[in-house]
Amino acid sequence: MLKVLQQHQSEFACALVHHQSTHEQFFRKITKTSKISPQLALDIYRNNTHGARLKSLEITYPVCRKILGNETFHLIAQQYVIEGTEGSSDLNHFGESFNLHIRSLLAAGRLAEEYCYLTDLIAFEYKMHDAYYADTDPIFPFKQFEQKVDNGQSIYFKTSSALALIVSEYPVYEIWRSNKEQQHAGEIKPIDGKQHLLVYRDEYKSSIAVINNNEYSILKAIINNLSLQEIINNTNFDINNVLPVLITNRWIVGIK
Amino acid sequence: MNGQLAGLPATGLSKNSVGLGLRSSHIDQILQQRPEVPWFEVLMENHTARGGLIADQLAAVREHYPISLHCLGMSIGGVDPLNMDYLATLKWMIKQYQPVQVSDHLCFTRYGKHQFNDLLPIPLTTESFQHIGSRIKQIQDYLGIRILIENVSSYLQFEASEMNEAEFLSELVSETGCGILLDINNAYVNEFNHGYSAKAFIDTLPIDSVGEVHLAGYEDKSDYLIDAHNNRVTDPVWALFEYYLQYAKGAPVLIEWDNDIPEFSVLLDEAEKAERIISRTSESRFPGSVRTDVPGKCATC
Numbered sequence: 001m002l003k004v005l006q007q008h009q010s011e012f013a014c015a016l017v018h019h020q021s022t023h024e025q026f027f028r029k030i031t032k033t034s035k036i037s038p039q040l041a042l043d044i045y046r047n048n049t050h051g052a053r054l055k056s057l058e059i060t061y062p063v064c065r066k067i068l069g070n071e072t073f074h075l076i077a078q079q080y081v082i083e084g085t086e087g088s089s090d091l092n093h094f095g096e097s098f099n100l101h102i103r104s105l106l107a108a109g110r111l112a113e114e115y116c117y118l119t120d121l122i123a124f125e126y127k128m129h130d131a132y133y134a135d136t137d138p139i140f141p142f143k144q145f146e147q148k149v150d151n152g153q154s155i156y157f158k159t160s161s162a163l164a165l166i167v168s169e170y171p172v173y174e175i176w177r178s179n180k181e182q183q184h185a186g187e188i189k190p191i192d193g194k195q196h197l198l199v200y201r202d203e204y205k206s207s208i209a210v211i212n213n214n215e216y217s218i219l220k221a222i223i224n225n226l227s228l229q230e231i232i233n234n235t236n237f238d239i240n241n242v243l244p245v246l247i248t249n250r251w252i253v254g255i256k
Numbered sequence: 257m258n259g260q261l262a263g264l265p266a267t268g269l270s271k272n273s274v275g276l277g278l279r280s281s282h283i284d285q286i287l288q289q290r291p292e293v294p295w296f297e298v299l300m301e302n303h304t305a306r307g308g309l310i311a312d313q314l315a316a317v318r319e320h321y322p323i324s325l326h327c328l329g330m331s332i333g334g335v336d337p338l339n340m341d342y343l344a345t346l347k348w349m350i351k352q353y354q355p356v357q358v359s360d361h362l363c364f365t366r367y368g369k370h371q372f373n374d375l376l377p378i379p380l381t382t383e384s385f386q387h388i389g390s391r392i393k394q395i396q397d398y399l400g401i402r403i404l405i406e407n408v409s410s411y412l413q414f415e416a417s418e419m420n421e422a423e424f425l426s427e428l429v430s431e432t433g434c435g436i437l438l439d440i441n442n443a444y445v446n447e448f449n450h451g452y453s454a455k456a457f458i459d460t461l462p463i464d465s466v467g468e469v470h471l472a473g474y475e476d477k478s479d480y481l482i483d484a485h486n487n488r489v490t491d492p493v494w495a496l497f498e499y500y501l502q503y504a505k506g507a508p509v510l511i512e513w514d515n516d517i518p519e520f521s522v523l524l525d526e527a528e529k530a531e532r533i534i535s536r537t538s539e540s541r542f543p544g545s546v547r548t549d550v551p552g553k554c555a556t557c
Contacts, residue, residue, distance in 0.1 A: 004416050005384050006335050012376060013367035029379075031413040034450045036480050041412035044482065045374055052373040086369045089329040089342060090301060136307030161307070204309035 015042055016049065019082065053081040056091040057098065060129045063179045064122050068115075076105065092133055099123045117170035124172050127164035127199040131206040134162035137253040144255055155228040158254035162201035165219060167194050173210055200251055209249075218242050219251065267356040267467075269295055269322060271506030272534045274527045277513055278323070282520045283313050287320075291524065295322040295356065297510050301329060304345050314353060324357035324468065324508075325349060330395060332405065333378040333388055334364035338395065347399055357468055357508075359404035359437045362388070362425065379414035380424045385431075392432040404467045406437035407457075409445040409474075409483035420452070422460035435467035438507070440500060444493050445474050445481045454496055463503045471497060471530060472512040486515035489526060494533060501537040509534070 011026035027038040036044070057077045058065060065073040080101045084094065099122040105111040106119065137160045148155050166172065172195060174188045196216035198209045211219075218239055221231050231237050246252040269275075275295035278286070280302070286293075296317060303314050317323065329342055350358065363375040378384050396403055405428060407421050419427075425436055438461065440454075447454035471494075473487025489497075489511070497509075511526045 002335050002383060002387055004379055004381055005333075005387060008379050008414060008416065009335055009364055009367050009376075013370050013372070016372060017370060029414055029416065031415055031417075031450075034411075034413060036411050036449055038412060040480075044411045045372075045376065048374040049372050086371065089339070089366065089371050089373075090304065091373060132308055133305040133310065134307055135305075136311070201308060204312070 016046055019046075050078070050081045052091060053084065053094050054078065056094045057081070060092075060095040061098065061122060061125050063125055063176050064118060066179050067118070067121075067175075076102070076111070092129070095129075096126060099126065117168070117172060117175060120166065120168035120170055120172050121175060124166050124168075124176060124197065124199070127166060128206045128208070131162035131164065131199050131201045132204075134160070134201055137161055137250060140247050140250070140253055141255060148255065156225060156256040157222045157228065157252045158256050159219065159222055160200055160251055160253050162199070162206070163219070163251055164199040165216060165223070166197040166199065167216065168197070169194055171195060173197055173208060176208075198251065200249070214238050215242055215245070219246070222252065267295075267322070267508060269356065269508045272501070272504060272509055272538075274509045274511065274530045274534070275324070276511050276523045276527060278314075278317060279513070279517050280310075280313075281517055282523075283317065285520050287313070287316055290320055291520070293321065293524075293527070295324065295508060297324045297326050297512070298353075298355070299514075300325045300327045300346060300349060304349070306348070318353050322356045323353060324359065324510075325353070325355040327358065327360040328373075328375070329365055330360040331364050331366045332360055332391055332395070333362060333376075333384065334366050335387070336366055336368065338391060339366070340398075343395065343398055350399060350401065357404055357435075358399065358401055359406055359468060361406045361408050362421065362428075363408045375408045377408060377410040377412065377414070379416040380421060381416055381418050385419075385424060385427055389428055389431040392428060392434050396432065396434065402433055402435055402467075404435040404437040406439050406470070407442050407446075409439070409442040409449075409481075411449060411480070413450055420457070420460070421446075422457045426460060426462050426465075429462055429465045434465075436461060436465050437468045437470065438466045438500070439470040439472070439512075440496050441470065441472040441474060441489070441493050441512075442483060444490075444496050445483045448481045455499055458496070458500050458503070464505055466505065466507045469497075469500065469504075469507050469509045470512050471509060471526075472514075484515055485512050488522070489529070494529070497530070498533055498537055501534060502541065 008029060011023070011029065015023040015026045023042070030038045030041065054074070054077055057080070068076065080098055099119045102111065102122055103119045106116060145155065171188050171191045178188065196211045196213060198211045198219070200207055200209065214237065218231060218237050221237065231239050273294035275297055276293050278296040278298050298314065303310055305311050325346070327346065331339065361375045364378055365372055365374070365376065392403065392405070405425060407425060428434055429436060438458070443454040443457045446452065471489045472483070472485045473489055475482040475484035475486060509530055511523055511530065513523060
């Protein structure tokens with residue numbers, strides 16, 4: 001039973017997470033001889049922790065930052081950073097749920113309605129960021145595929161580890177591109193229906209393809225673990241022309 | 257594997273060789289120009305990707321240079337169970353990149369569901385010692401190597417502590433067979449902030465167990481110092497390094513720079529300065545030992 005260590009860490013963690021409370025009990029455990037007061041020490045640790053997370057958000061969301069402007073972005077990010085102590089030790093994944101934070105701000109009316117597209121844009125930026133760190137994919141096993149077809153076996157495809165699908169009612173890709181490429185945005189027209197985007201990695205670079213509804217639905221079905229036979233039997237899908245494209249583009253990379 | 261560790265192979269680095277922290281903004285230059293740097297230290301957390309540019313670049317660097325892996329997230333002092341996913345990634349990286357050393361810090365970084373991206377100090381008690389000793393043994397068993405534990409800079413100390421950090425580290429070495437990563441900047445920052453002697457800290461450490469040395473720059477807040485790794489090494493830290501070198505057994509030395517990263521040439525410049533100090537200290541410790549220009553005659557005879 002780790003009585004002292006447990007108690008110290010519990011109170012230390014609590015003091016770091018809860019900014020508004022007083023932490024007298026924890027402060028009594030700190031040696032007073034230091035040049036640094038307990039409150040200052042706590043502020044230094046908070047600042048270090050928050051600084052690393054804020055930097056991670058800046059790296060992950062450059063377009064969101066550009067759209068909102070530095071000041072607003074930092075105000076919004078700061079709140080996410082303070083509340084977001086849970087999760088992975090990997091700072092690359094720290095901003096994974098930043099879109100939900102934006103959604104809650106929009107829902108609460110704390111972010112102007114004109115930014116309604118930001119939730120989707122942020123999800124898209126995260127997928128672009130994440131694709132960069134994805135594993136290397138294998139080469140599609142054509143021989144194994146042929147054998148399974150010849151033997152009448154069920155075939156379940158595996159998609160690229162970098163692949164992600166985004167569907168949005170907003171022209172997310174156009175908004176992202178116009179800001180990313182630092183060109184004048186010009187007029188970005190609303191889209192009719194939904195935009196389907198596919199994020200993948202082209203060797204080292206995260207890339208985007210605007211795909212049609214059929215391609216999106218088939219890839220979604222593959223991700224949801226439908227077999228090739230099930231996809232063929234579904235009259236909503238037209239896989240004949242799509243499958244070669246998916247394999248050639250290395251969006252499908254294997255068979256499970 | 258208590259006691260008899262398989263251990264990493266000998267580093268193969270020459271005595272006191274001065275390496276640099278590998279930072280992504282410098283990698284292209286390093287691969288193109290292949291500067292004469294004896295080794296690079298890699299922050300494990302920045303290179304866990306198993307594919308893409310990051311993995312390929314590190315593999316390319318490893319082809320030409322020895323590397324050490326420096327970790328931030330083992331949470332060796334934490335009370336939560338060891339994060340086996342994290343350790344599995346580290347084990348994969350050890351297999352993949354064959355580092356000459358692996359290190360982490362005497363601190364905790366996680367509590368329950370909360371993950372703190374900082375090195376948080378612990379009370380240095382017998383209870384903590386038993387707990388941490390056991391965790392280091394588990395980690396070394398799992399990884400199949402000896403790890404180095406680094407002294408941290410701290411902004412608070414605990415009333416409950418029963419020993420100082422140097423005593424704690426020395427006992428850990430005896431108990432677990434781990435090595436020490438001596439961060440001289442951290443020792444100086446702690447001296448300034450807490451008022452204890454950094455020289456006494458170095459004197460207390462089992463110098464034979466120092467497997468690596470870190471030098472870095474701090475941020476001066478006038479009343480206190482922050483271990484920011486965003487500056488050149490300062491004069492008091494160079495002086496402390498020189499003090500350490502009087503007793504040094506040849507552990508590799510690293511110039512660490514993590515924030516506001518400068519041009520690569522600045523790091524090379526800092527490394528050259530460290531080498532000049534090493535050379536000067538070596539000359540005063542072993543006068544004439546570097547002279548080999550008189551065939552058949554020892555320079556000191």
